[in-house]
Amino acid sequence: MIENGRDAIVDLAYFAAAICFIIGLKFLSTPNRARRGNQIAAAGMAVAIVATFISREVSQNYILIIVGIIIGAGVSSYASRIVKMTAMPQMVAIFNGMGGGTAALVSVSEFSSKPDIARGEATSIVLGVLIGSISFSGSLIAFLKLQEMMSGRPITFPNQKLYNLLIFAGIVVLGIAAIALGDGTVSRTFVWLIFFAALLLGA
Amino acid sequence: MMGAYVFLLAIFLGVELIGRVPSTLHTPLMSGTNAIHGIVLLGAMIILGEADAWWLQVLGFLAVILGAANVFGGFVVTDRMLQMFKQRRPAAGAGAGAEQKK
Numbered sequence: 001m002i003e004n005g006r007d008a009i010v011d012l013a014y015f016a017a018a019i020c021f022i023i024g025l026k027f028l029s030t031p032n033r034a035r036r037g038n039q040i041a042a043a044g045m046a047v048a049i050v051a052t053f054i055s056r057e058v059s060q061n062y063i064l065i066i067v068g069i070i071i072g073a074g075v076s077s078y079a080s081r082i083v084k085m086t087a088m089p090q091m092v093a094i095f096n097g098m099g100g101g102t103a104a105l106v107s108v109s110e111f112s113s114k115p116d117i118a119r120g121e122a123t124s125i126v127l128g129v130l131i132g133s134i135s136f137s138g139s140l141i142a143f144l145k146l147q148e149m150m151s152g153r154p155i156t157f158p159n160q161k162l163y164n165l166l167i168f169a170g171i172v173v174l175g176i177a178a179i180a181l182g183d184g185t186v187s188r189t190f191v192w193l194i195f196f197a198a199l200l201l202g203a
Numbered sequence: 204m205m206g207a208y209v210f211l212l213a214i215f216l217g218v219e220l221i222g223r224v225p226s227t228l229h230t231p232l233m234s235g236t237n238a239i240h241g242i243v244l245l246g247a248m249i250i251l252g253e254a255d256a257w258w259l260q261v262l263g264f265l266a267v268i269l270g271a272a273n274v275f276g277g278f279v280v281t282d283r284m285l286q287m288f289k290q291r292r293p294a295a296g297a298g299a300g301a302e303q304k305k
C-alpha cells in the first residue's frame with residue numbers, strides 16, 4: 001500500500017508539473033505575463049525534481065544526486081547573474097548544450113546497464129546519444145564563438161565534407177548494428193563509439 | 204502506443220502555444236523552452252539513483268550536474284531577459300545599455 005501511495009504522489013506531481021509547463025509556456029508568449037510564466041514553469045520543474053527524488057526508481061546515491069544538483073545549479077545561477085546582458089545568447093547556447101550532454105550520457109548509461117532492450121527503446125537510445133552529443137559539442141563551439149574565444153570564421157580543412165559524411169555514415173552503420181544486435185557488449189561498444197563520433201561530428 | 208499519442212498531442216499543443224508570439228518575446232521564449240528541456244535532469248537523477256557500478260555513478264553524476272545547469276541557468280537567464288520587459292521598449296534599451304557598463 002505504501003509503495004502504491006508513493007507512486008501515486010509522484011504521478012500526481014508530474015501531472016501538476018506538466019500543467020505548470022503548459023500554462024507557463026502560454027504566459028511566456030504574452031508580454032504582460034511572460035515573467036510570471038517563466039516562474040510558473042520553474043515551479044513546475046521544482047515539483048518534478050522533488051517528485052523524482054522521492055520516486056521508487058531513485059533508490060541510492062542520494063547524496064551524490066543532491067551534490068550534483070547543487071554544483072550544477074550553483075555554478076549556472078551564479079554565472080547567469082554576473083554576465084553582461086549582451087552575453088545572453090551564448091549563455092542560452094551553452095546551457096542548451098549541457099542539456100544535450102545530459103541526454104547523451106543518460107542514453108549511453110541506459111544502454112550500457114540494462115539487459116533486454118527492446119528494438120524501439122534501443123532506437124531512441126541510439127538517437128538520443130547521437131542528437132545529444134552533436135548538440136553538446138556544437139553548442140560548445142557556438143558558445144566559444146559568441147564569447148569570441150574562437151574566431152567566427154568557419155573552420156575548414158580539405159575534404160571536410162567527406163570526413164563529416166564518413167563519420168556520419170559510420171554512426172548510422174554502428175547505430176543500425178547496435179539496434180539489431182540488441183544488448184550485449186558488442187552493441188554497447190558500438191553505442192559508445194557513436195557517442196564519441198557524434199561529439200566529433202558536432203564540433 | 205500511448206507515448207505516440209502524447210507525442211502527437213504535445214506537438215500540436217506546442218505549435219498552438221507558440222504560434223503567434225510578438226517578435227520581442229522570441230528570445231526569452233527560446234530561453235524559457237531551453238530551460239524546460241532541462242527536464243532530462245530527471246532522467247539523469249534516475250540513472251544516478253539506480254547506479255550500482257562506480258562508472259555508472261560517475262556518468263550519472265556528470266549528467267546530473269549538466270542537467271541541473273541547463274535547468275537553473277536556463278530559468279535565471281530567461282528571468283533576466285524578461286526583467287527588461289517591465290517598462291516600455293525605450294527603457295528596455297536603456298536597461299541593456301546600463302548593463303553593458305557594468
